[in-house]
Amino acid sequence: MEYEKRIGVTTWPCNRGRTVNRLMLVAAITLVGLSSQAQKIWENRTGCAIAQGDLAPGYLFAQKTVTAYVDGDAAIFFENRFAAEGALWVSFATAASGPTGVKVNDAMFWGAEYHFLKPSRWDPYVSLTPGVGLVSVAYRNGEGVVMRTPYELAPLGSASIGCNYYVGSIFHFFVKVQGVFGQVTSVMPTSSRLDELKFTGGLAFNLRLWKPKKDAPKQKGW
Amino acid sequence: MKSFHWTVVFLIALLFPIAALHAQDSTKADSKAKQIFSDNFGGLVSLGARTDINIFTAAPKSPGIGSGGSLRVQLLDRLNTEWFGDYVTSSLYNKAHRVDAHIGWNVMFYVLDPKGFTRKFTPFVAAGQCFDYTSVRLNGENQPLRSKATAAVQMELGCHYNITPRFDISLSTLYDLHLGKDLDTDLNPDGTVSVTESKGAGWEGHVMFILSAHYKIFRLWNTKKGLG
Numbered sequence: 001m002e003y004e005k006r007i008g009v010t011t012w013p014c015n016r017g018r019t020v021n022r023l024m025l026v027a028a029i030t031l032v033g034l035s036s037q038a039q040k041i042w043e044n045r046t047g048c049a050i051a052q053g054d055l056a057p058g059y060l061f062a063q064k065t066v067t068a069y070v071d072g073d074a075a076i077f078f079e080n081r082f083a084a085e086g087a088l089w090v091s092f093a094t095a096a097s098g099p100t101g102v103k104v105n106d107a108m109f110w111g112a113e114y115h116f117l118k119p120s121r122w123d124p125y126v127s128l129t130p131g132v133g134l135v136s137v138a139y140r141n142g143e144g145v146v147m148r149t150p151y152e153l154a155p156l157g158s159a160s161i162g163c164n165y166y167v168g169s170i171f172h173f174f175v176k177v178q179g180v181f182g183q184v185t186s187v188m189p190t191s192s193r194l195d196e197l198k199f200t201g202g203l204a205f206n207l208r209l210w211k212p213k214k215d216a217p218k219q220k221g222w
Numbered sequence: 223m224k225s226f227h228w229t230v231v232f233l234i235a236l237l238f239p240i241a242a243l244h245a246q247d248s249t250k251a252d253s254k255a256k257q258i259f260s261d262n263f264g265g266l267v268s269l270g271a272r273t274d275i276n277i278f279t280a281a282p283k284s285p286g287i288g289s290g291g292s293l294r295v296q297l298l299d300r301l302n303t304e305w306f307g308d309y310v311t312s313s314l315y316n317k318a319h320r321v322d323a324h325i326g327w328n329v330m331f332y333v334l335d336p337k338g339f340t341r342k343f344t345p346f347v348a349a350g351q352c353f354d355y356t357s358v359r360l361n362g363e364n365q366p367l368r369s370k371a372t373a374a375v376q377m378e379l380g381c382h383y384n385i386t387p388r389f390d391i392s393l394s395t396l397y398d399l400h401l402g403k404d405l406d407t408d409l410n411p412d413g414t415v416s417v418t419e420s421k422g423a424g425w426e427g428h429v430m431f432i433l434s435a436h437y438k439i440f441r442l443w444n445t446k447k448g449l450g
């Protein structure tokens with residue numbers, strides 16, 4: 001305390017300081033929230049693209065391990081409620097508990113998203129995205145030696161549910177859960193299942209690629 | 223022998239609609255051709271993604287998982303075509319593995335008038351052809367790769383669920399009859415698997431359950447009619 005007085009700095013007692021810090025954090029989040037409410041969001045999603053990249057966890061059911069990925073997603077809205085989606089997942093830790101199991105589980109997905117609500121801040125959606133994995137598995141051969149398979153292509157089926165929250169026209173927050181099923185076959189004695197739940201969430205960016213035509217001719221009933 | 227009878231029945235069922243089409247007079251055929259450019263929904267092109275479960279009669283207890291894409295080009299209000307490609311892998315009795323790459327096309331006929339795809343459920347029947355490259359290899363290092371290329375005739379029954387007129391989810395069942403080199407995978411009584419190549423042609427049945435999502439992207443012709 002003496003030293004602090006000498007140099008003219010006042011520090012809070014430890015517990016009190018933490019409380020103040022928490023209050024400041026809550027105030028900052030509230031302010032960001034309030035200011036974002038004032039920002040404009042898209043009134044028409046047609047022609048907009050969204051993109052995000054983040055670190056994402058997964059859970060491989062067959063080997064009961066948590067996996068980790070670098071994930072990049074992009075979607076282009078062709079209608080207010082429809083977007084074409086593409087995603088790239090690169091595994092950097094498959095955290096197998098033993099020396100054997102799926103060691104590389106990269107994947108690419110493509111497909112369609114259906115967004116339930118008209119443009120608003122909340123944007124829940126579902127998607128159907130088949131894909132293909134690039135997989136390598138460690139296994140024990142007949143002599144008990146651990147071997148690695150070459151990289152194999154594995155067809156994957158997947159569906160996901162997610163929700164975006166638009167805080168402005170430039171970016172939004174999102175969460176998504178993706179269920180994946182598939183199997184990899186290679187030189188190892190038995191095939192390996194690739195059934196997995198993948199989780200993503202964070203900040204994504206929005207970009208308008210084109211302005212929707214207002215006076216486009218319409219088919220009867222469309 | 224029983225399977226041969228089923229094959230004959232299948233082929234007759236497949237050829238019957240073709241014979242019926244030939245029975246139409248040429249004037250009607252001409253007007254059908256013109257209809258391609260006058261029907262409201264002719265020229266629509268849809269792009270889609272699909273995932274499928276595959277059962278091959280050579281190893282019916284070892285279903286394969288496939289993924290791919292397809293393109294639809296609509297000719298008439300009730301007639302569509304589909305061009306597809308799939309990549310399928312199967313684990314055969316957990317002793318061998320099989321990889322199939324196939325491309326093909328179908329002509330789809332809408333059983334009920336889709337009313338410009340404003341009808342929510344649009345059932346269809348389809349028939350077409352498919353070309354398949356198959357490779358089979360026993361599990362384990364340095365096992366030889368056996369492969370075959372086949373052509374297939376196919377029939378499909380399915381239904382679109384039109385979420386919006388431009389966007390649909392489809393569920394269908396397709397039966398392929400692959401004709402080509404005979405490549406059999408047999409589970410022996412001692413639990414081992416053997417892959418045998420026979421001389422001459424053989425056939426193999428292939429059932430696919432397909433889940434797909436398609437979106438109408440643009441018009442190839444009738445462009446002035448717009449997309450909605």
